Amino acid sequence: MPRHDGRAPNELRPVTVERGFVRNSPGSALYRAGRTTVLVTAHLSDKVPPFLEGKGVGWLTAEYSMLPGSTPTRKSRGTDGRSTEIQRLIGRSLRAVIDTKALGPWTLHVDADVIEADGGTRTAAITAAFIAVADALSSRFGEAAGTILRDSVAAVSTGIVAGEPVLDLDYPEDSTAEVDFNVIRLGGGGLVEVQGTGEGGTFSRPQLQALLDLADEGIDRLIQVQRETLGIHWPFIV
């Protein structure tokens, strides 16, 4: 059965990234995947959380929020359980590529604000955040950003829709998926996080393998997008 928008099962939605969308932020990206739009900004502050004070290491923290206009029915402001869960996921995912000792006693603040929500906002936020963080680090530390960042990181959703494993679900797919599966992976291939949930059913081990295969394909392409977006600011030696 073809997908409702005609995509192949392993096809991403078109992705565009506008780097430096917010001129006041040292790192920012307006990230669009189909009709999902997320604005991510990154700032550095010279304070660390209490549990790290005096240890000489840094931290990264993230906040995720949906603007009221991001959904067809206006969404009330404020943090709910879902956004708490997502911002913790974004934080863990980005910390996986930060060498906190090399960073030193700074905190990176990542803010992901959803401007239009059409599925996959959390994975879009992670993929965009890597770009914003790379720019914020370059702007403060110059080439040393390449030693603070250990690798690139990107994320993609997969899922089982109408019995078929597919890549990068939009909202109509997401809301009818039997299984919802998010994968966060490094450029170098290591898995950072996998989260799979049977929303309206369960899944078998072979299905899980198929979803991981799809995610690998998608993440490879998103890392290419990150690299093209950053261009000469790509922090790693190619």
Place this chain on the structure above:
Amino acid sequence: MPRHDGRAPNELRPVTVERGFVRNSPGSALYRAGRTTVLVTAHLSDKVPPFLEGKGVGWLTAEYSMLPGSTPTRKSRGTDGRSTEIQRLIGRSLRAVIDTKALGPWTLHVDADVIEADGGTRTAAITAAFIAVADALSSRFGEAAGTILRDSVAAVSTGIVAGEPVLDLDYPEDSTAEVDFNVIRLGGGGLVEVQGTGEGGTFSRPQLQALLDLADEGIDRLIQVQRETLGIHWPFIV
């Protein structure tokens, strides 16, 4: 003494408006005035506040917020006294052009989110909100939008900087102004709201007149921008 960015005392910053920036919202505008960028969305809901239930009339309510990345130093999320004051001002200003009886039992929700803050965010929000509201009304009520809206409304800041009355203060001017003066006016000329504060001094009656003159000039031009942006969706007979 010339202004720090070379503008004439009665010169606005360049304004651009991207209508329909948020495809999920029935009305939206990304409004830029120099380095100030505000995203405004408008939604309709079929509920009214308790004090209007059963009366057949509608309401308009506004929320104003600054994204964490909108200022050079990251701004914490959450409503403070300043944002409370501003969202009440936006609400009053837009209600001035709504015929709540013609609207009927609907609530218009206006959300103004500051993406980049460089002075004049509250007046930018009001000017942009008129566009988003006009579109939201058209999208729901078609041509009847022109009877629900009684007039257009726009806003501009003025102030006394280094002893001189000037129009449309950016942040460097705003933070050193002796007097800060915001004017909200209808297209037809009636004043909706004037708010003037001596931040680091006081002002005289003649100075107040000079500021009102500047505001009139600026608002005339902003109403022209609104008209050009809405084009054939301008809700009034020309």
Place this chain on the structure above:
Amino acid sequence: MPRHDGRAPNELRPVTVERGFVRNSPGSALYRAGRTTVLVTAHLSDKVPPFLEGKGVGWLTAEYSMLPGSTPTRKSRGTDGRSTEIQRLIGRSLRAVIDTKALGPWTLHVDADVIEADGGTRTAAITAAFIAVADALSSRFGEAAGTILRDSVAAVSTGIVAGEPVLDLDYPEDSTAEVDFNVIRLGGGGLVEVQGTGEGGTFSRPQLQALLDLADEGIDRLIQVQRETLGIHWPFIV
């Protein structure tokens, strides 16, 4: 058309002030204007807000609240948008007469609690607060209070009711006014703040002038009341 209580358009309600109503406070005033009663207390603390620490300058902050019994229908406790707006206005107005360098690293806390609300509570609070602040400063700094205070400050409401500009609106007038206009002014004549809102209409430039004229008359009389109340404690050389 005569006013509903027989006052002339430029007539204030009778004002009485009971200085030192709260014996535990270094400065306090029970201020009555007609059936509006506001209790203002002023305290000094030897802490300043974080943004002023180590700078040697002082600050003034204000809180405004309505007691539950102040309105015919009981009012729930707690801060709403309106009270936030008012307490910010009170703070700005009083700071306009404080020389924060002469004050040194102290914070003046002004608390305005409305005991009976019949219109004009915010302007009553400002006029009363000047008395409480003058007493609190005298009680701590003696005659030096006269150098910390740069001038006196008072406030009055005006508005357009049934088409006519009138002074000092009570609640029945306020709730039917087309335009509501508050003016805060120094004893020496400089305007500190003007706030005019077309609640159920708009206003023209000539109307604005008429309202400012009325306000000048009213404030002149209120400054006289302040002077008589403080008597020999009037902080300025006469």
Place this chain on the structure above:
Amino acid sequence: MPRHDGRAPNELRPVTVERGFVRNSPGSALYRAGRTTVLVTAHLSDKVPPFLEGKGVGWLTAEYSMLPGSTPTRKSRGTDGRSTEIQRLIGRSLRAVIDTKALGPWTLHVDADVIEADGGTRTAAITAAFIAVADALSSRFGEAAGTILRDSVAAVSTGIVAGEPVLDLDYPEDSTAEVDFNVIRLGGGGLVEVQGTGEGGTFSRPQLQALLDLADEGIDRLIQVQRETLGIHWPFIV
């Protein structure tokens, strides 16, 4: 050892009551006992709490708060554990004299706001609240108030200070008392509530008896004050 202010062990501080201090409230009393001043207002609303809906019986609820200026060092606004405890005590004490069936589906709201605190604010609030409640009931139900109220109620503090049982502690006594004992009693003699706490020690059964004897004396006199204050509005047949 004589008391610090020269009172006899069984002597109350001078009490004055200003009935109707708040003209907007159907029942109010400004109650002064020495340097303790409490303002109590009472309102009726035609709603009852959810657990009483549809049962035809009424309710009484109380709130207690200290104004920031009520203590020599400014007190921050907001409810703490102590005020929660006190407002629950005020509510229980007044409910002891309300026939909730005779009242019918109304809620009495009692608000006690401390204007000056010098010890004994909770007992002052209860004694004053009876007056405000009697007036609020008369104003709504006329003579039927006398059937809704079953009896009068008043309260007084006692304690052991420097080893001696004394009546009506002011703040200097209260803060050094070994035992703090509050008694709430009906005009007819029945005890509504006794609360005794060994703050810096414990107490014996004979000491408890002595404190109850003192409280009986004090409450007899306070009921006389209530009766004189209400005059012909005293709701009971004499």
Place this chain on the structure above:
Amino acid sequence: MPRHDGRAPNELRPVTVERGFVRNSPGSALYRAGRTTVLVTAHLSDKVPPFLEGKGVGWLTAEYSMLPGSTPTRKSRGTDGRSTEIQRLIGRSLRAVIDTKALGPWTLHVDADVIEADGGTRTAAITAAFIAVADALSSRFGEAAGTILRDSVAAVSTGIVAGEPVLDLDYPEDSTAEVDFNVIRLGGGGLVEVQGTGEGGTFSRPQLQALLDLADEGIDRLIQVQRETLGIHWPFIV
């Protein structure tokens, strides 16, 4: 009239205590009285509240909460007025036996969580807390615990049910009692706190004496339970 469960008027429900129920806590007790079950844990921290900093003395603070499953109808989480009142009572009661100078700059944290509620949870919490506190002190300070604790403390409820004074009310009795009376007393006999409330009536002086007599009997037995539970860890010389 016999009690609904066949107990004599002066008979406690069966009490069992499981010391050390929580292996992570230095002091803990699972306390059961009939169908009331309370879990109390005690911890020491090396911080004191701000008002005691630098004074070399310690503090004890308590929290009380009911688990959602503790009542037949699920109870929502969160602190209400009743639990605030109870945790303040627990704190005062335990502080009555702590020599805060001997303790030194430590804070004892007592947590009482109700697992099953069938009346008398606050008095159970106090009686159990003494055991947990004694163990927490022994675990940190060894035999010196016996000098930090001045005496033992226990609590019991009494009340007037169907006209009769009875000891240790369960929920069916408590909810129909005319008078509810809680007594907290030291092992040595001194009263720490008495709290009596006429819930559906009032009480006389002789009734108060009868309730105190019953409480004395009950507390004597509970202190015996505490002693048997602690065994050789009973902190006092016998």
Place this chain on the structure above:
Amino acid sequence: MPRHDGRAPNELRPVTVERGFVRNSPGSALYRAGRTTVLVTAHLSDKVPPFLEGKGVGWLTAEYSMLPGSTPTRKSRGTDGRSTEIQRLIGRSLRAVIDTKALGPWTLHVDADVIEADGGTRTAAITAAFIAVADALSSRFGEAAGTILRDSVAAVSTGIVAGEPVLDLDYPEDSTAEVDFNVIRLGGGGLVEVQGTGEGGTFSRPQLQALLDLADEGIDRLIQVQRETLGIHWPFIV
């Protein structure tokens, strides 16, 4: 390298379950796995969340909390991001076995309170919750519980510790694990949720397979524990 407590890599900690620990709850279980103890209660209410009103289907919601005494250093009360994430996981996991149509318009409330925390509290909560839910359903619906429940569900943690995949991590293992992996599975074998996080590293596809294998072993045994605990109340035909 052997595990610090001598367990084999695929060995669970000893599990004991006390059914009906809370007599006031229709379903409850005190679940111990080594030194981790979780109390789970289940209640039914005849209300459903707003989004399900009038649809005839039911819901299950969960809350998760750690008692202050559950950790060696006292844990403050209150919901943080971690507990929000966990209670959402518990809810999703249990909903996977509820036929909400067969349940009808009831809400199941699951409360998981951690009494002792030594790793694996979220998976313990899920495994215990199935027992409490089965009992709550039986107590209300008798044998129909077997049609409301579609299958059993249990959960276990696995992870990579010192390079080795191991089953059922205790706290010392959890806090040093490179990868933390939780699996929730039905009795029938379908996966409900997998969540794997590289806390201090990343993981490869083969490692992920090894962890899933371990989890399968562990869950098979836990389902056996559930079956033995429920005995004749096991809701499915064997």
